[in-house]
Amino acid sequence: MQNWLKGLVAGALALATPALAAYPERNITVVVPFAAGGATDVIARIYADHMSRTLGQQLVVENQTGAGGTIAATRVSKAAPDGYTLLMGNLGTQAASVGLYPNLAYDPRSDFAPIMNAAATPMLVAAKKDLPVKDFREFVAYVKANGAKLNYGTGGVGATSHLTCLFLDTLLDVKVQHVPFRGSGPALNALLAGQIDYVCDQTVGIVPQIQAGQVKGLVAAVKTRIPVIPDVPTSEEQGLPQFQASGWNALFAPKGTPPEIVEKLNAAARAALKDETVRKRLLDIGAELPDEAGQTPAALGELVRSEVEKWVPVIKKAGVTAN
Amino acid sequence: MPTHLDDRARERRRFVRGPQNFVAGLALIGIALFAIWAISDLPQGTLRSMGPAMLPRWLAIGVGLCGIALAVIGLVKEGDGLGRSDYSPIAAIGAVLILSAIIAYVASLALGRAELGTIFGYVFLALFYGTVVVLFALSFSREEWLTATGLRGPFFVVAGILAFAITIRMFGLVIAGPLAMVIGGFATPEVREKEILIFAAVLTAFCVGLFRYLLNLPIPILIIPGVVHI
């Protein structure tokens, strides 16, 4: 029995030793704080697939949902800073959570080592087919006049789709009734059926509906028009340049991860972003990809800080809290 | 299974004629009161704009009313009884829970720390596994008593599940799986030590192949800190 055990340990050691020389020597876990199939998950899987080949070790995606993704983010913030537990965080877990969760167990600005901004999905405002407005300017006037009668749908309290609508509320100085759904899909269904008046959501689900003429794409909250829906103007063109919002997703390691490891992961992520298939896959889901300057860890750290400063006041002003 | 009403029970006119109904009713009332307490700090709202506590409160009241009705039926109508093996496991686990809560509360006061939940967790695990060890020792000398009280099943099965939960992230499936199976396996007096050990080893190997390699699920297989991490 003892010999057998010794043999097992020796065998396992033999397997492990040659890799000890350099990181990574074993599988890397990428924790996705949301359910499989969503934008963050899809982006994480596209990256993980390519980075696994660059690093020579599998990047295993693990979905851990709960409390708006903060359970997973808390776990990664407290994980060993050895580069084997990473987080695909997003606007929600790394910025809005500061305002939404008074008892948040981590500070996204200081408890993580940023690796790279992976991809962002631009936000759109889309209205139901028979809302009597032609464009976003008319929409603004209509909302200001009839705000009390209107409803907007979101994927839930604190979801990116909710935050964007709150942001719009703040900019227009109105208070429209919020109708939360369990995820963006059901909200979109209600929009198609005309049960709600408009949504402010990521491009992923809405674009095909706009293309099919089922809903009105009013405005894209980005600087340049989105290639798949060239007819939808930007907020700047429609006279509301402050309305900028995108649901970004980025890779993080726990605070204290050695700089060499962060550098190695950043290089692998950059390599993925240079790959044509990866780019095409990401662009196909309507994602915006960071430029060269935006691909450094420092740029991501700066993004987190600026987004916390941008969203926390919006959340505080609306009095929204998630617990 | 509840002991069905027999002649003996009918002869002796007890105060509680249907103990099963009565106890079930009390349990429902307890749950209802607990729920009402748990949501007491949340706004109810009005029918026009419902608050988060409105529906749960009405539901809790509903549960409580059902409980009162059952308890009353238990008092006035002949019904099923409750045997010793029906209540002892639940009472024993409840006792361990309450005892741990008291100890944890006292300890957190004594230590001057606020981590009541963490302390409770450790105290509960210690007490629970302590009980399991005592039961294990008793299984050699007083097997009939164990069977009659029905304590063996629930304690060992839950101990197996908890062992899995605690060790899966720490040591991986190769350790957690057999632990769950072997500890759980002792829940029946028919257990054969050698057989369950071999079976656990074989099945764990099968599960490693199935879950990790065939289905590709991210489950840790074997972790020995600093040595192996699969």
Next chain:
Amino acid sequence: MTEMLANLGLGFSTVWKIAWMTDPLMGMAWPVPINLLLCFIGCLVGTLIGVLPGVGPIATIAMLLPITFGLDPIGALIMLAGIYYGAQYGGSTTAILVNIPGEASSVVTTLDGHEMARQGRAGIALGIAAIGSFFAGTVATVIIAALGAPLTKLALVFGPAEYFSLMVMGLVFAVVLARGSILRAIAMIVLGILLSTVGTDLETGQERMTFGLPFLSDGIDFAVLAMGLFGIAEILRNLDHTETRDVVRQAIGRLLPNKQDFKQSALPILRGTAIGGALGILPGNGAVLGPFAAYTVEKRIAKDPRRFGRGAIEGVAGPEAANNAGAQTSFIPLLTLGIPPNAVMALMVGAMTIHGIVPGPQVMTKNPNLFWGMIASMWVGNLMLLIINLPLVGLWVRLLKVPYRLMFPAILMFCCIGIYSINSLQTDVMWIGIFGVIGYALIKFGFEPAPLLLGFVLGKLMEENLRRALIISRGDMMTFLDRPISLGLLVVAALLLIIALLPTIRKSRDEVFVE
């Protein structure tokens, strides 16, 4: 009609697509029916994960997603869809054999299916489930092909008010579902709804009854609750009684249903298909109601309702057909609207987008190959499931012969691994132990877990839609009566409740209870 046949022809030619693949050994090119093969693999993997308690299609599809990167989108989606309905199928096997419902839809199957297994009729139950599902799948495929596009409109008619009324009707079904006393059934349903309110309130974001514990903030997971209340509690109950469980493995009986069984099941399968297919189209996961509704209908119209819950074959045939029909028709909102009705379909959307197909109203016209290929593959998949599962019946039944002292530790470990694989949460594993003890206590106090589980599933949908409807109507309760569909559903619910509570029926119920 001709158009439909042409479309189906296109679909089947997609499924039968032959790819020339070079084998690595000899370097020769072989014709491989690649999509058919992928469909088979999907169904096989699906059956496997369905049978394993806890491991759901969501985790598996997510994990297999990267593997499909190298395939063409149609093949990949055919395989992933195969996993989905394979898992639905496999879930029934576990429900029948070891009384663990993997998903809400197989809760009903445990009632009579597991009872049949206890009576040594596991093979018949499995067989009728397989055949009923195949029939339902075939009909549902034809329905999707013929009426998919027009049926989409139905999905848009159902707003929050209609869903609320539908759920109320479903809860009334739960009363009818109960075997014993009505009072106890109602207590369990209400308790189930109460449990469903644990977690973050959808509307205000406030936490309810979570005691500050982060793992409770998203509410209690259905799989955790079901596995505890059914799976673990069943083990605890069996450990009490050496005699009842021995029955399960002593008598094996016939392996497949005979003429008499078919005669009894034919109409229930037809009715189940109709009910399940209709509810599956609704986008708000109306498919979960299908099996419950089918069971209720069968029990209501049966000559001797007392057989239900005691191993009535109709109680397996109807709900299983409804389950599979619903699983199939729930693809309609996804394929025609691009809107996923449940979590698995949401994952399919993810898979489609990864493969560069954006699901939406234009899939049918832009990618007719994909659209009709998927539909044709559903029927092929159902046929494959029948081919995979009928021979397996013998194997499953033989598994029951494993001595219980070995079987229950194995079930225990599979449950632990399965539940851990869903969310990678250790607390989830602990909870199945807690709910196991609670379920055991319920049994001891004479309660049934099935109505509780149904209340739990429907309760969440009910509360959300109630409050959503009231937000949109600005607090006007009349919204539920003003809308004709909502009113109709409420009237049906009221009628059902009155029938269930009528004193005469209650009397017959008491007889059942006493007996």
